[in-house]
Amino acid sequence: MSTTVPAAPPHPPVWGADAYAEALHRGRGPLYLRRTDGWLLPLDVERWCAAADAADLAALGRCEGTVLDIGCGPGRLVAALTDQGRRVLGIDVSPVAVARTAASGGAALCRSVFDSLPDEGSWGTALLLDGNIGIGGDPGALLARTATLLHPAGLLIVETAPADVDERARVSVAGDPYACHRTADPFPWARVGTPALLRYADAAGWTPVERWTATGRQSQSPSAARCFVALRRRRSLPTARRG
Known part of the structure; x- marks a missing residue:
């Protein structure tokens, strides 16, 4: 039985407006996603603006062929892959993030994943x-779109929330957790743990080929472990290379 995946908004907002841009200029937070009911999700700007850590490198070591980093932010992953001699392109809707990626020596475009992109259908990975499975607020639509960007045997690596969560909400970016006024227009976002991702992936025609956790910079605490899943489109199921 086929599954109809709703289309993502054709013109997503420029993510993060002033608060995000200011945090990237500083290289640190505080920065939050604020839900419309006031709930806050802290964003790890310091990690994003630093060099790739051990958890990042464990994921990057699994990449195959050319790499498309969707929601590249300030470009630490693009820079790390470029240093490894890989052909990689980052995309992000934030001009400041794209500028930081370029300044680090990486290639990046200021575009949404739902825009027309170079080499569609041929990317290896x-x-x-960093939570970018939440882009557009519809993980199923994002997974369906990503399938059109990859080579049929390509690999998709997704980082999931450490908790068993499946949430869609409208959020805005805020630098001040106590500010009562709205700092930016809300936009759709999603948070999914591994069980929810696997459900969305199955509906969108993906099969998991590997799952792992890894800790990053200056942390050996199990609670700080980051969770990852490697997926391939169902019609092509070679085993993901292990690092």
Whole structure:
């Protein structure tokens, strides 16, 4: 039985407006996603603006062929892959993030994943790390779109939330957790743990080929472990290379 995946908004907002841009300029937070009911999700700007850590490198070591980093932010993953001699392109809707990626020596475009992109259908690996499975607020639509970007045998690496969560909400970016006024227009976002991702992936025609956890910079605490899943489109199921 076929599954109809709703289309993502054709013109997503420029993510993060002033608060995000200011945090990237500083290289640190505080920065939050604020839900419309006031709930806050802290964003790890310091890690994003630093060099790739051990958890990042464990994911990057699994990449195959050319790499598309979806929601590249300030470009630490693009820079790390470029240093490894890989052909990699980052995309992000934030001009400041794209500028930081370029300044680090990486290639990046200021575009949404739902825009027309170079080399559609031929990328070897796509990355959705740092919560970027939430882009557009519809994981099923994002997974369906990503399938059109990869080579039929390509690999998709997704970072999931450490909790068993499946949430869609409208959020805005805020630098001040106590500010009562709205700092930016809300936009759709999603958070999914591994069980929810696997459900969305199955409906969108993906099969998991590897799952792992890894800890990153200056942390050996199990609670700080990051969770990853490697997926391939169902019609092509070679085993993901292990690092």
